[in-house]
Amino acid sequence: MSVSLASEAHCVKALAAKDFSSGAHPIWCPGCGDYGVLAALERALAAYGRPSHEVVLVSGIGCSSRLPAYTNCYGFHGVHGRALAVATGLKLTRPDLEVITVGGDGDGYSIGGNHFIHACRRNVDMLYLVMDNRVYGMTKGQPSPTTEPDWDSDIAPGGIGLRPLNPLALAIVAGANFVARGFAGDPQGLADLIVEGIAWPGFAFIEVLSPCVMFRPEQGEWKKMVRPAAMPAAPDRAAATAQVLAEDGFNLGVLYRGDRAPVSVPVPTNASMSEIERQFEIGA
Amino acid sequence: MPIQRVNDFVVRFGNVNGSGSASANEMFARAVLRMGVPVAPRNIFPSNIQGLPTWYEVRITEAGHLGARGGVDLMVAMNPQTWEKDLASIDPGGYLFYDSTKPLPASKFRDDITVIGVPLTAICNREYTDPRQRQLFKNIIYIGVLTALLDMDVKVVEQLIGEQYKGKEKLVPPNIHALHLGRDYALMNLECPIGLKLKRADAVGDRIFIEGNSAAALGAVYGGATVCAWYPITPSSSLADAFTRHCAKLRVDPVSKKAKYAIIQAEDELASIGMVIGAGWNGARAFTATSGPGISLMQEFIGLAYFAEIPAVIFDVQRAGPSTGMPTRTQQCDLISCAYASHGDTKHVLLFPEDPAEAFEFSAAAFDLADRLQTPIFVMLDLDIGMNHRLSKPLAWDDNRAYDRGKVMTAAELEAGKEFGRYLDVDGDGIPYRTYPGTHPTKGSFFTRGTSRDRYAKYTEEGAPYVDNMQRLLRKFETAKDLVPRPLQANSANPTKYGIIYYGSTSPAMDEAIHMIEANGQPLDRLRIRAFPFHSSVPSFLADHDFVFVVEQNRDAQMRSLIVNECNVDPVRLVPVLHFDGTPITARFIAKSIGEHLEKLKMTPMRVVS
Ligand SMILES: Cc1ncc(C[n+]2csc(CCOP(=O)(O)OP(=O)(O)O)c2C)c(N)n1
Ligand code: SF4
Numbered sequence: 084m085s086v087s088l089a090s091e092a093h094c095v096k097a098l099a100a101k102d103f104s105s106g107a108h109p110i111w112c113p114g115c116g117d118y119g120v121l122a123a124l125e126r127a128l129a130a131y132g133r134p135s136h137e138v139v140l141v142s143g144i145g146c147s148s149r150l151p152a153y154t155n156c157y158g159f160h161g162v163h164g165r166a167l168a169v170a171t172g173l174k175l176t177r178p179d180l181e182v183i184t185v186g187g188d189g190d191g192y193s194i195g196g197n198h199f200i201h202a203c204r205r206n207v208d209m210l211y212l213v214m215d216n217r218v219y220g221m222t223k224g225q226p227s228p229t230t231e232p233d234w235d236s237d238i239a240p241g242g243i244g245l246r247p248l249n250p251l252a253l254a255i256v257a258g259a260n261f262v263a264r265g266f267a268g269d270p271q272g273l274a275d276l277i278v279e280g281i282a283w284p285g286f287a288f289i290e291v292l293s294p295c296v297m298f299r300p301e302q303g304e305w306k307k308m309v310r311p312a313a314m315p316a317a318p319d320r321a322a323a324t325a326q327v328l329a330e331d332g333f334n335l336g337v338l339y340r341g342d343r344a345p346v347s348v349p350v351p352t353n354a355s356m357s358e359i360e361r362q363f364e365i366g367a
Numbered sequence: 368m369p370i371q372r373v374n375d376f377v378v379r380f381g382n383v384n385g386s387g388s389a390s391a392n393e394m395f396a397r398a399v400l401r402m403g404v405p406v407a408p409r410n411i412f413p414s415n416i417q418g419l420p421t422w423y424e425v426r427i428t429e430a431g432h433l434g435a436r437g438g439v440d441l442m443v444a445m446n447p448q449t450w451e452k453d454l455a456s457i458d459p460g461g462y463l464f465y466d467s468t469k470p471l472p473a474s475k476f477r478d479d480i481t482v483i484g485v486p487l488t489a490i491c492n493r494e495y496t497d498p499r500q501r502q503l504f505k506n507i508i509y510i511g512v513l514t515a516l517l518d519m520d521v522k523v524v525e526q527l528i529g530e531q532y533k534g535k536e537k538l539v540p541p542n543i544h545a546l547h548l549g550r551d552y553a554l555m556n557l558e559c560p561i562g563l564k565l566k567r568a569d570a571v572g573d574r575i576f577i578e579g580n581s582a583a584a585l586g587a588v589y590g591g592a593t594v595c596a597w598y599p600i601t602p603s604s605s606l607a608d609a610f611t612r613h614c615a616k617l618r619v620d621p622v623s624k625k626a627k628y629a630i631i632q633a634e635d636e637l638a639s640i641g642m643v644i645g646a647g648w649n650g651a652r653a654f655t656a657t658s659g660p661g662i663s664l665m666q667e668f669i670g671l672a673y674f675a676e677i678p679a680v681i682f683d684v685q686r687a688g689p690s691t692g693m694p695t696r697t698q699q700c701d702l703i704s705c706a707y708a709s710h711g712d713t714k715h716v717l718l719f720p721e722d723p724a725e726a727f728e729f730s731a732a733a734f735d736l737a738d739r740l741q742t743p744i745f746v747m748l749d750l751d752i753g754m755n756h757r758l759s760k761p762l763a764w765d766d767n768r769a770y771d772r773g774k775v776m777t778a779a780e781l782e783a784g785k786e787f788g789r790y791l792d793v794d795g796d797g798i799p800y801r802t803y804p805g806t807h808p809t810k811g812s813f814f815t816r817g818t819s820r821d822r823y824a825k826y827t828e829e830g831a832p833y834v835d836n837m838q839r840l841l842r843k844f845e846t847a848k849d850l851v852p853r854p855l856q857a858n859s860a861n862p863t864k865y866g867i868i869y870y871g872s873t874s875p876a877m878d879e880a881i882h883m884i885e886a887n888g889q890p891l892d893r894l895r896i897r898a899f900p901f902h903s904s905v906p907s908f909l910a911d912h913d914f915v916f917v918v919e920q921n922r923d924a925q926m927r928s929l930i931v932n933e934c935n936v937d938p939v940r941l942v943p944v945l946h947f948d949g950t951p952i953t954a955r956f957i958a959k960s961i962g963e964h965l966e967k968l969k970m971t972p973m974r975v976v977s
Contacts, residue, residue, distance in 0.1 A: 110413075110418055110419055111418075112385065112416050112417040112418065113417070144691060146416070162660070162690065162691070163660065163691075164635060189599075193634045193635060194598070194634060194635035194636075196634060219599050220416065221414070221416070222599035222600065222601060222604055223416070223599075223604065225599045225604070225632060226632065228634070237608055238607065238608055238611055238632060239632070240611075240615075243632070297416050297417060
């Protein structure tokens, strides 16, 4: 049976968020923002309407990178910082699948920083969702590239004193066409962004403010600070960059939409083994 | 028959990660120590921050056996999630202490153990209203119960509470109150003491209680390290943390109060090792601390440091691989990936400390070796040594000890006309002279590269100078054999054709196992390898014995492979004894594996086929 038939069969019945849950109990701390992201993602996938076996979630290593295991989509929990590389290889060879990469700020902006830049400029059709808690959760609370300069920790008493990275500005400058910010405490708003990001042709980046209750309890205040962005997505790359550099980091919504053409790969009509193997053939 | 033992038993606490039990459990271990009885505690923790099962095991051992023993005599079962597993882990005749607030059917227990129920939750709920207080004081209450069950000196625990809350004196009385809530309940309602008892002794001596990572970090400070570039990874992060703390105390200019060190949390391990190499190239003493995944990422840079001959120190606190593997479990599984790290023909110096005292000593020595040999030096720790408190002989340092900065040519020597060739083997030991950048305006500068060059650091693609250089690197490796810590040999009182080779954290279990094996009438000579490349006493030991057991904590017998590879020995004569489930190796395991093998040898004499 072909994949398209299978999805039609699934589409007969509307999907619910719970259809995307693996049933495994997440091992995040109670109150961790990542629960909200998981809920939003399941809701978004249900709304988007592709069945779970046509969706692949790719991640690196970290608390947030555990998310794919809690869904019943195909999952790939790889090595720290390299999820986007795996996802790129996957999407280019199986463009029929919906590819979503998730992870943390340490995973994506520190060790994975260079892959992030190149994924933005390569513009392969996928969604990249970063759960940014401005800290390394899994390894017990070290500062990350987005940590505030004066945040006090064991390893850097008094703060690291470094300018935090602005991931949205970086993404826009590096060539991303869809750049948005969501909040873990607003699952519906985030689900809407995710649906739009999945549907977006090319690379879509959503930075999600996702509090770490264990090492950054003060992030509990974020819910009072976030607001829907008042400004419309800026019209061009330079203006959008200036806009995200100037704002306070709590505006939610799509902050930039560009129009670079995505990398387009012909979608095979049939994902069977014989179809894949036909591509191995050497033609004159 | 319930187990009856004094100062020699294993208590295991089963808790939930993040429930605040860790500090109470550690206080219990420290209290035993204060009573003059040695302890060997081990933390068995999950790769998660809050909510998963965690265990803390305290081996109480007046005889001073510091390896894991295996088995449990008293299980403090505070985690319903792991009830079955915890119950099953108790040795026959052992004891189970649990929270009896909710009654459990008899089928939930075993009839060959003594069950001790205390309604801890009920006591807490009666006493406290705040849920966080209920949680935290429950931990202290069960410690109070233990003081009664084991006949401990409660004053010692009170004193420890006082020390723990120094500066927060308000917290002392409520903690002491909680301690006595538990103790009084037990004294009034339970038969105290049970068959396991603690008696004051004088068996601790001047030993200190320290984690290997902290000792290694202190060794780095004493060894002259001023630069640490690292990336967080369990189980090595606490080494960088400890270096930060030690430096804040010990490496601050007394007058200007300025830090005389640089600690950089890099963007990843590639950057960390690069920073270390950059710092080492100009004469600073620099190190990184990591674990297996970091070592994998550093490979290319390690090859550069080997070929361009740049000092660097790498602490590998090993955890169970491959890939992310079991990130919070211990193994000795990176020997091969470190010994031959990077592509092309490479070989590196590895040091194998057995405990915190040696971690301190070898850590300091590593910086001298790196400068002397102008090459990366690996200090091979593991989670068991690095992240557990270990009773250890006091760290010793001779204040007259001078740093060995290796062969560095000075401006005066250059000025006096001494010949400088960066890769010239003037002394026949394979080690050339280097200069620090900026030494002299016209002489002694050189170009560092990872491409082939001649003895004067000039680029070349000619075969002969390439071979000349590669051969010299081998000579240098030969030289290393006599510079690194020597193996330690301990011969059995009775002559024997059989030997054992072991290294690193296997040591305490081996010290205990050897008595068990010899008590069975099976004498064995022992060699503890402390470094790679192997000193000539390793091949002599092999030559002196028909069969040698190589005991290690990995699947692929990595030390055995290194021996086979480097000592040209017939592999049949090296019998692998392998423990690699992620728990620390035990004396029981070693004695059983070797004992069974020796029995087999007795029954069917094996012939060595040559
Ligand atoms: C090569 C490598 N280096 C280091 C680690 C250790 N490590 C695991 S998760 C992590 C960072 C986690 O932080 P982040 O990506 O922000 O995710 P969070 O846990 O905060 O969700 C690190 C450094 C690793 N697994 N692999
Ligand atoms: S440590 Fe932080 S990021 Fe990790 S699960 Fe807990 S709250 Fe979430």
